[in-house]
Amino acid sequence: xxxxxxxxxxxxxxxxxxxxxxxxxxxxxxxxxxxxxxxxxxxxxxxxxxxxxxxxxxxxxxxxxxxxxxxxxxxxxxxxxxxxxxxxxxxxxxxxxxxxxxxxxxxxxxxxxxxxxxxxxxxxxxxxxxxxxxxxxx
Amino acid sequence: xxxxxxxxxxxxxxxxxxxxxxxxxxxxxxxxxxxxxxxxxxxxxxxxxxxxxxxxxxxxxxxxxxxxxxxxxxxxxxxxxxxxxxxxxxxxxxxxxxxxxxxxxxxxxxxxxxxxxxxxxxxxxxxxxxxxxxxxxx
DNA sequence: CTCCTTATTGATAATGATTATCATTATAAT
DNA sequence: ATTATAATGATAATCATTATCAATAAGGAG
Numbered sequence: 386x387x388x389x390x391x392x393x394x395x396x397x398x399x400x401x402x403x404x405x406x407x408x409x410x411x412x413x414x415x416x417x418x419x420x421x422x423x424x425x426x427x428x429x430x431x432x433x434x435x436x437x438x439x440x441x442x443x444x445x446x447x448x449x450x451x452x453x454x455x456x457x458x459x460x461x462x463x464x465x466x467x468x469x470x471x472x473x474x475x476x477x478x479x480x481x482x483x484x485x486x487x488x489x490x491x492x493x494x495x496x497x498x499x500x501x502x503x504x505x506x507x508x509x510x511x512x513x514x515x516x517x518x519x520x521x522x523x
Numbered sequence: 524x525x526x527x528x529x530x531x532x533x534x535x536x537x538x539x540x541x542x543x544x545x546x547x548x549x550x551x552x553x554x555x556x557x558x559x560x561x562x563x564x565x566x567x568x569x570x571x572x573x574x575x576x577x578x579x580x581x582x583x584x585x586x587x588x589x590x591x592x593x594x595x596x597x598x599x600x601x602x603x604x605x606x607x608x609x610x611x612x613x614x615x616x617x618x619x620x621x622x623x624x625x626x627x628x629x630x631x632x633x634x635x636x637x638x639x640x641x642x643x644x645x646x647x648x649x650x651x652x653x654x655x656x657x658x659x660x661x
Numbered sequence: 662c663t664c665c666t667t668a669t670t671g672a673t674a675a676t677g678a679t680t681a682t683c684a685t686t687a688t689a690a691t
Numbered sequence: 692a693t694t695a696t697a698a699t700g701a702t703a704a705t706c707a708t709t710a711t712c713a714a715t716a717a718g719g720a721g
Binding site: 443445446447461463465466472474476480483484487488491492494495496497498499500501502503504505506507508509510511514 | 581583584585599601603604610612614618621622625626629630632633634635636637638639640641642643644645646647648649652
Binding site for chain 2: 696697698699700701702
């Protein structure tokens with residue numbers, strides 16, 4: 386039977402309230418301030434469980450450690466090629482439905498049945514776009 | 524200055540002709556038959572380079588080692604939740620253009636500039652769908 | 662409240678995947 | 692041929708994550 390734990394609540398709560406997408410280690414270091422006895426294994430363990438249970442989302446990146454996202458509302462991600470930051474992109478319900486429908490049809494094309502999807506757009510974020518412009522001027 | 528190497532050619536060639544999406548180790552083991560002196564570090568090294576140069580694609584999976592895809596034609600991936608197999612889904616030019624356009628617009632929504640994307644649909648592949656049906660009958 | 666079962670923890674060892682190091686070898690220009 | 696250096700292969704090192712396990716904490720039952 387599942388038991389309550391302060392650690393798990395802290396981890397989930399923290400992920401639900403912060404809007405960045407921290408790695409397990411970043412989250413561990415941050416939470417260690419609030420709960421110094423916290424162990425890093427506990428963080429990894431709970432993050433994996435919370436993913437399995439669908440309370441949070443694991444984001445694989447092409448380099449480095451996995452990131453975690455407490456926001457389970459359907460959304461897609463944008464990763465900046467320059468600064469590496471990952472941002473959320475929320476779609477309007479209509480857009481999301483259309484996209485969902487498209488993906489389901491693509492899967493049908495190979496006789497498969499879609500149940501989920503993972504979309505990451507890459508490119509330049511707003512900040513890095515501005516930086517690039519600055520470079521050209523000088 | 525870039526120099527030719529038999530190993531790199533073998534690796535790239537192999538990936539271009541096979542349609543599965545092998546891990547670095549799988550590829551290494553297969554190629555070791557053709558070239559017994561091949562080292563696994565060489566495989567990892569060349570795979571990373573070939574990715575950087577855009578000749579192949581790295582596929583991150585939610586569990587286990589990265590997979591590599593010699594097919595750089597625009598396409599998306601389908602990963603079966605049951606058997607873990609990764610298949611290619613090719614879109615018609617029209618579909619692809621529409622999808623591309625949609626993604627570019629989503630990025631614009633956060634003032635970002637899209638230059639690429641990574642789409643993986645998850646669900647049940649054809650084979651595993653049939654297996655599931657078989658289970659229910661018995 | 663106290664006892665008891667067992668889920669969960671934290672420390673750390675182990676693992677898996679990948680990258681770094683470095684002496685040796687292969688490539689290509691002179 | 693000679694030479695400069697890119698690339699290799701063996702292996703050590705690193706990084707991220709999971710497994711192990713004794714100690715602790717949660718939450719019934721009596």
